[in-house]
Amino acid sequence: MPGHVTSLRAYLDQGRAVPLTARVRQHAPSSTAALWQAMRAEVRGCRDVVLKDLLRPSILDQPDFATALAFLLSRKLDSDLLRKATLFGLVRDFQRARPQSVDAAAADLHAICDRDPAATDSVTPFLFFKGFHAIQCHRVAHWLWQENRRTLAHYIQSRASELFAVDIHPAARLGQRILFDHGTGIVVGETAVIEDDVALLQNVTLGGTGKEAGDRHPKVRRGALIGTGAKVLGNIEIGEGAKVGAGAIVLRPVAPFTTVVGNPARPVGERHEGLPSLTMDQSLPPVDYVI
Template sequence: MNKEEIWQQIKKEIEHVNEPIMHRLIQRYVHPAGSLARAVLLILSHKLADDLVNERELEQLFTQQLEKAPEVGTYFAADLEQYYTRDFACHTYLEALCFFRGLQALAAYRMAHQFYQEDKTMTAKWLQNRIFEKFAIDIHPAAIIDKGLVIDHGIGVVIGETCQIGENVFIFHNVTLGGTGKTQGDRHPKVGAEVVIGAGATLLGNIQIGQGANIAAGAVVLKEVPAYTTVAGIPAKVKGKANSVQ
C-alpha cells in the first residue's frame, strides 16, 4: 500500500482500540497528525528530545526537513509496509508505528541522512547519538539505505558510514555491517535487495552481498556473497541456494 492507503488503514485500526493507554498515545501522536509522515515526526520528536533540544524544537526541525524532502514520507511508508508484511510479531500498522524500535530508529536515521546530505553533519551526528541512546541501534547518517528495510528487534545493530543497503532487506538483532579496521574510505558492505541477515551475523569490509542472499545467524562474512545463496559459519562459506526467509 502507498502512504495514503496505510494512513487510512491506521485510522481504521484505531476504531478497534479499547485500551486507555493506547487512547492516550493516539490522542497525542496520531489524531493531530493528519498524515503518516507527520505522525512519525511527532513520535520521533517525543522519543528523541533531551535536556538540550526539547520536543517542540525537534518537531519544528523535522517538519522543516520533511517540507524540503517530502520523498522521505514515501520511505517511511515503504518501511512500515515491510514491517507489517514480513515481521510475524506485527499484527497492525498502528502497533508498528507506535512501538517498534527498529522502525522508529530507521525513521530517525532517514531524517539524520537528510541533514547529512545538506552538510549539517553535527546535527546529523547528534541524531545518530540520540538514536543509539534511545534504541541501542547505531546507523551512521552517511549510510545509504533504500526503501523497505526491516530491523527486527533492533538491539545491537551497527551500520557503518559507507554501507549501502538495497530494497526490502531484513536484518535481525546484533548484526554488524562494519569495516575491517585496516582500510579507510569506502570500507563497509554493499548489501543487495531482498537479502536476509540472521541474528548476530558480522559482515566486514567493502564486500558485495548479492541480491536475495541469506546470511545465517552468527556468520562472519569477509568475502563477496553470490546472489541467491546461503552462507554460514566462521568464516562464512556457501551452503547452497537461498531459501525464502520472511
C-alpha cells in the first residue's frame, strides 16, 4: 500500500483498488494464502464423483488463488471472439500489474462468506456466485480502461453483463469487501464510486438523471446497504453506514447512518450506529406516511 495515501477516499480518487486500512473494522479475515488452503481442503472433502471433473481443474490443479481466479474468469468470459487461453493471459497480466487485486478478490470472497447466510463454504461462492464474478471481471475491465485499452474494457463489460446480468461501467471505481447479493439487474454508471464494505442487492441502479455529462453518478460510502430494487440517481452521496430501503427512488444525498425509504426517498427513524452492510439487516423503522 503506498505510504503517501492517507485515506480511503484519496485512494479511490486515484482509481485503484482499495487496500485494507486500519480505518475499516474487520472480522479477522484470513490471508489470501490461508483462504486458498481452506478452499483446497473443502474440495478434498467432497465425495461427489460428478463434481470432481469441475473441482479438480478449478481448484486442486491450480497452484494458488490468483491462478485459480484467472482460470475461472477466462472460462466464464470465453467466446468465439476471444478464447479462454487469450483471456487467461490477459487476467494474469492484470494480476501482475495490479497484485493488490488478488487480495481484494480474496477479501470480497471472505465478505460473502462472513455476511451471506447462503454461503456455507468458500468454494461455492468462488465458483458460482455471479455477483462475485461480476466484480472480479470489473476489476480487469477497470485496469484496461486505465491503460487506455477501452474497447477491450467494453468487451469485458459487455460479456460480463451478458453472463451475469450485472452491468458495471469500466470507469466506475470499486473498493473491496463488496457484496452484490444475487447480483441480477445491478447497474453501476461510469462515474459511480462504491467504497469498502458496501452491499447492493439485486436490481439496484446507481445511475444518472438524464443526458448530463461529466461526474453524474452516485458515490456510495463505506458500509452502506442498498436494498432490492432501489434506484439511486445523480451525482449524490450515500453516506457512510446509510441504509436505503427496497424499492426506494433516491434523488438527494443521504446522510451517514441514516435510513431512507419511499419514492422519492426520505429519512425515517433515528440515526443508527454501525455499518448495516456488515449485518445485512434490512429491517426498517416504522414509517408514518403512505408511499
